[in-house]
Amino acid sequence: MNAMLLPNPETRQERIRLNWVLAAILAMLLPHMLYLPPWVSLATCVIGLWRLAAAYRGWPLFSRSARIVFALFAFLGVYLSFRTINGPDAGTALLMLLAALKLMEAKGLRDYFLLLVIALFIGIASFLHDQSIPLALYMVPALWLAVIALLNIAHPDSERPWRQAARTAARLLLPALPMAVVLFLLFPRVPGPLWGVGLTRQSGVTGLATSMSPGSISELAQSDAVAFHVKFKGVPPPASQLYWRALVLHDYDNHTWRMGKSGWISNQRLVTHGTPVQYEITLEPNNLRALYALDLPVRAPDRAYLTSDFELGTRFPVTQRKLYSVTSYTGYSYGAGLPDWYLKRDLELPAGIDPRARALAAKWRTEARNPAQIVQDALSLFHDQPFRYTLQPGVIDGNNRIDRFLFDTRRGFCEHYAGAFVFLMRAAGIPAHVVIGYQGGTRNPLDGYYVIRQEDAHAWAEVWLAGRGWLRVDPTAAVDPARVDRGVSAALPTSELPGLVFRRYAWLNDLRNTWDAVNNGWNQWVLAYGPELQARFFSSLGLHYGDWMELSLLLLLLIGGLLAAWSLLLWWRYRPAPASPVVRAYARFCARLAKLGVPRMPHEGPLDYAARARRAHPGLAVQIETITSAYIALRYAEHGEVRDFVHQVAAFRPNAPGN
DSSP states (O other): OOEEOOSSOOOHHHHHHHHHHHHHHHHHHGGGGGTSOHHHHHHHHHHHHHHHHHHHHOOOEEOHHHHHHHHHHHHHHHHHHHSOSOHHHHHHHHHHHHHHHHHTTOOSHHHHHHHHHHHHHHHHHGGGTOOOHHHHHHHHHHHHHHHHHHHHHHOSOTTSOHHHHHHHHHHHHTTHHHHHHHHHHHSOOOSSOTTSSOOGGGGGOOSOOSEEOTTHHHHHTTOOOEEEEEEEESSOOOGGGOEEEEEEEOEEOSSOEEOOOOOOOSOOOOEEESOOEEEEEEEOOOSSSEEOEESSEEEOOTTOEEOTTOOEEOSSOOOSOEEEEEEEOSEEEBOTTOOHHHHGGGTOOOTTOOHHHHHHHHHHHHHOSSHHHHHHHHHHHHHHSOOEEOSOOOOOOSSOHHHHIIIIIOEEOHHHHHHHHHHHHHHTTOOEEEEEEEEOOEEOTTTOOEEEEGGGEEEEEEEEETTTEEEEEOHHHHHOTHHHHTOHHHHSOGGGOTTHHHHHOHHHHHHHHHHHHHHHHHIIIIITOSHHHHHHHHHHTTOOTTOHHHHHHHHHHHHHHHHHHHHHHHHHHTSOOOOOHHHHHHHHHHHHHHHTTOOOOTTOOHHHHHHHHHHHOGGGHHHHHHHHHHHHHHHHSOOSOHHHHHHHHHHOOOOOTTO
């Protein structure tokens, strides 16, 4: 590449400005190193170091043609890495590279100001990847550093101590906090992602998928990442009833259960038992067009809908944390009296596979008094035979997977038992399907929220019985009742449990509970503060959510009040110091001379004024001289008695001429 030398060595002031700009850019760049391709961060840092060497060692800067070539390579590299140059990820990478390129021509205040503005935008972009407490805490000093840099590059004194700029930056930033809080609480919130586009890294969110195959849920259950938090309104149900419904799977291809094309029927004839359960869920991003709810939800929250399978569906994948309220019944049945055409899909099985399982189901069908007896026969099989509940069932290959699991290996996780049970039911002529979601949860004693983690992922079944409809059946509970009654940790060997260290050391578990409570509070009141929470906050203030005239007036009053309070504080802080008794007494002395026709001119000092006053009134010369001398001694030499001076001025009461 061609290069050009700097025409003149850079001054010390220019180098100091460059140092501050580079420090601000680096502070805003660091969080992106966790998410962007390494070559982007490396290229940015190399160019920054080159610019430093140019300032201190006289290295050449990139010429115009070299900058054009680098820009073309930057666009090409971003496109190859992201397959686009649009969107948060690609846009952030491109912004960082072009900011580094701008360093190669930056000279003077205008360029440095522009680079600092770009650095601030890079800092804002970091929240597109992460909105956690650690990042928020990190951005506080990073923003402070950027404002310090802004003040230092604009200040004419390059030798000014940085602490002075730091104090000034703090005084500028702190008054903005109340304004930010007011705008955060009251400014209208929009549903969905703020930027209207998902991030590429969200495709890797840990959680349920829209299908289930052997090993999929057992692999997921080895993670202790949080799936969602739940806050019950009232007494929570017992652990054995905490089934969190996500998706219903109908189609089976000898390996994988899938949702398939769901038929629609307008009335499923829901029958509920017991009292309703009301609760709030804070859902972590799951990349599904589905929300989770306690089995069985009876009403969909805002911007969601109930499917014919009583799933909570959404129009778009959940790519951001979401807070919603649901009402459910843990005792239920639905779908009694469904037509045969609707039940047909829940009877279908691939042909020519698993003959032993089919034969067993046919035997049950022949011997059973009714379909309910067949269901009980299957549960008795899992309970009485030496089946083992484990996270490490091993791989089962071949076309007859169900046969090998039921009659040979007998080792499996919940997806094995749910899948095999539904196969047996369908082979016996009983409509059945798989339901996937979560089961259980752990109550955090610090905030009362139930924490449901990925390790609580679960699969169970629903069977259809004539006259009763769809009923929940959990074959895993027949194998190991502790899984349902006390959670996954009570059912698995200690060596297979995720998060083993937290179960082994109580103090670590307490620490995790504390962090989870703090993080959940952050999620509840900051990240999940959307239209639902804002409406609730408005109601607590006695305001009607949606009355934008009322909201506008409230915003104007609060913002105006904050500005007025800040203005009053500034006026009070920088108000003129009250005059000393000496100054006030001398002012009275001058006022009395002014009544005699000798006003003090703005440019006159005490001696010149006294000389002019003596010439105008020789009879008062001694008093004028005495008071002026005492004033000069007290004011400038701090010598003399203030009380005596005040008495001298009080005794000076000359009569106006002619009196």
